[in-house]
Amino acid sequence: MIKRLLAGPVSGLIVVFARAVTAVRAIWPESGPPRGRSIYYANHSSHGDFILIWAVLPPWMRVRTRPVAAAEYWLKSKLNRFIGCDVFNAVLIERNREKRTRDPIEEMAGALDAGSSLILFPEGTRNETEARLLPFKSGLYNLAKARPTIDLVPVWIDNLNRVMPKGEFLPIPLICTVSFGDALKLDPDETREVFTARAEAALLALSPKQEGTSK
Amino acid sequence: MSAAASDLVLLLIGVGGVLVFASTIGFVLQRRLSPDGSNAVIENLNARINAWWVMVILVGLAFIAGRIGVVVLFAFCSFAALREFITLTNTRRADHWALAAAFFVILPVQYYLIAIEWYGLYSIFIPVYAFLFMPILATLRGDTERFLIRIAEVQWALMICVFCASHVPALLSLDIAGYEGRNVLLIAFLIIVVQLSDVLQYVWGKLFGKTKIAPRLSPSKTVEGFVGGVASATLIGASLWWITPFTPLQAGLLAFIIAIMGFFGGLVMSAIKRDRGVKDWGYLIGGHGGLIDRLDSVVFSAPVFFHIVRFWWSAT
Known part of the structure; x- marks a missing residue:
């Protein structure tokens, strides 16, 4: 009960803090912000990634948008559980194939069926390499296959890896942008390889040119 | 009243x-x-x-x-400007602690020194102490890649966005005989002259501008805009003598210096934008671009105005 009451103000504070540090700005495609249920799939380089996506979504969309996150991290402590489950209302999936008891694709599809949008990081882990994007895991394809009518919206998060590099706890104030692309859908007879290449290319196309803002 | x-x-x-x-x-x-x-x-x-x-x-x-309001306002301006500036630099992960120090130690300390009016320290804190300690902090992580460029960029960002900008509220600390309790009007004089000079250069340029003055740096600036803008800002400055400790002639002369410094400040900051391949510093102010796009002329004129007034008018 207390948790439920706290969740609203805490999420508001997190968004205010994220905006104060990053002055984050959304860049929408010409067709405007996506309407209705979508899967936002984004590059992943920082723990704060989905907070930025969340922060730029209009509030009425934000309440219906759930990040997909690793259960082992967000169930680790009481605080993690409060932030992950109550504040962010994350769809928690078990990453360990051998030990897991529930199928992640079913969990995500269930959340979509219940009317939520999802934020998904198809690289599967944080990108700590020099490459702009890691090869996608199969999750995005499998989910698209399970719910083929849903819009897949590529989202490029720029600069957040400089705000809070791995292993640092103090964020550096730098301006970040979150660029949304036009939605894609899985073609009925598309193979996993073809679809994944198309989805990766659509995401990379949103990354700003590197000159001047090199890492 | x-x-x-x-x-x-x-x-x-x-x-x-x-x-x-x-x-x-x-x-x-x-x-x-x-x-x-x-x-x-x-x-x-x-x-x-x-x-x-x-x-x-x-x-x-x-x-x-009053005093606290002005100091806090400019501290926030410095914060937003520094954020815009550092975003466009070549910082690497090894700079994390140096950058954290710039935002969370050097900036607040500089404005604290301004607030307590410690001229002897706030006028050398960044040019001497930050200048020496920031590279020391950067060496601790052992990354030598583009080292000189990285430390030079951060020092430049601090000088422009924090040190120079803080000379606007520093005007409050000047002791001018017969002008006690009116220093805030000195800030008003500086800001009105430098911003009207920018606006009038834009207006004159839009109305009569033909000859580009610096086509490679700033294609929208024209000779006609420059001459008309600086001349009218000088006249406006002279007509504002009643809020200053100056005579009308002195006020006009200072307004002229402010407008010229502001113009060149705009050019220098444009050159940096071209170098970095951006049109504006950011998106903070609708229609204007980033905060630095509005503040560039202020930061270049404020220290010069401050020291002229301090040297010839101030008792301390």
Whole structure:
């Protein structure tokens, strides 16, 4: 009960803090912000990634948008559980194939069926390499296959890896942008390889040119 | 009401009048030339005028709040400007602690020194101590890649965005005989002259501009705009002598120096934008771009204005 009451103000504070540090700005495609249920799939380089996506979504969309996150991290402590489950209302999936008891694709599809949008990081882990994007895991394809009518919206998060590099706890104030692309859908007879290449290319196309803002 | 307060109120009413006039012109132009919002120049003009309302109200509130209000306002300006500047630099992960120090130690300490009016330290804190300690912090992580470029960029960012900008509230600490309690009007004088110089260069340039003055740096700046803008800002500065400790002639001369420094400040900051391949420093102020796009002329004129006044007028 207390948790439920706290969740609203805490999420508001997190968004205010994220905006104060990053002055984050959304860049929408010409067709405007996506309407209705979508899967936002984004590059992943920082723990704060989905907070930025969340922060730029209009509030009425934000309440219906759930990040997909690793259960082992967000169930680790009481605080993690409060932030992950109550504040962010994350769809928690078990990453360990051998030990897991529930199928992640079913969990995500269930959340979509219940009317939520999802934020998904198809690289599967944080990108700590020099490459702009890691090869996608199969999750995005499998989910698209399970719910083929849903819009897949590529989202490029720029600069957040400089705000809070791995292993640092103090964020550096730098301006970040979150660029949304036009939605894609899985073609009925598309193979996993073809679809994944198309989805990766659509995401990379949103990354700003590197000159001047090199890492 | 004290003389200073009544002068301030008079000044704010005057500026409000100018803005009402500008908004009226913007409205008429929009009705005539851009009823469907398709004329980019008119839309940008109106976005700029609206942003001016917000800026004037914020600065006015800070003035009414007094010393602390002005110091806090400029500390926030420095924060936003530094954030815009560092975003465009080549920092690497090894700079994390140096950058954290810039934002969370050096910036607040500089403004604290301004607030307690410790001239002997705030005027050397960044040029000497930050200059020496920031590279030391950067070496601790052992990354030598582009080392000189990285430390030079961070020092430059601190000088422009924090050190120079902090000379605006530093005007409050000057002791001028017969001008006690009125120093906030000195800030008003500086800001009004330098910003009107920018605006009038833009207006003169839009009306009569033909000859580009620095085509490679700033294609929108023209000789006609420069001459007209600086000349009219000088006249306006002279006519504002009654809020300053200066004679009309002195006020005009100082306004001229402020306008010239502001113009070159704009050019220097444009050169950096070209180098980094961006059009604006950011998106903070609708129609204007980033905060640095508005502050560039202030940061270049403030230290020069401060030291001229300190040398010839101040007792301390």
